[in-house]
Amino acid sequence: KQEVTQIPAALSVPEGENLVLNCSFTDSAIYNLQWFRQDPGKGLTSLLLIQSSQREQTSGRLNASLDKSSGRSTLYIAASQPGDSATYLCAVRLKGGSEKLVFGKGTKLTVNP
């Protein structure tokens, strides 16, 4: 059974810091891994999608890496801003069957001005 774990559960940093969010998963049989952002009371916004054959993806100040063999992904946020405050969710899409997403519980990020 695929399990996704995100560490830390919460993180508070001063504005301008670079930071890393971690995601680990137990089964490497995945199509892809997706990072999302969720603001309080809102839906999920897709940030980055990494296919299983890829090592990393970049979008602006965000960089996500994937090491499928070790079951790990990181989301790197450069020069953090207060507007980055949100919960960040990691999800893997399973191979076979319904190809559903399995989510971690998220990391709640607070960037203090």
Add this chain to the structure above:
Amino acid sequence: NAGVMQNPRHLVRRRGQEARLRCSPMKGHSHVYWYRQLPEEGLKFMVYLQKENIIDESGMPKERFSAEFPKEGPSILRIQQVVRGDSAAYFCASSPLGHTEAFFGQGTRLTVV
């Protein structure tokens, strides 16, 4: 191209009533997934549908919950005889193919009183 549209955004039901949640996928997307987010929990898969077919309902409670995705119109998640434990945020996601990038709606927040 409008995103995934869910309505209503907020729904209040008394115990024993029925709740109907609607999801219109993005244009051109024929794969719809429903997920539930309980307070302080991660998102959990409920059901995967394609037009007129339920592909995987392994995450659905055995009783009171049903889902459909008719040939015409939105996907519907129906909860009969709601109980307080059904209070949660229900998210719909769509994709053009099952294992490609998932796009989420804003969710429906169900409160059972």
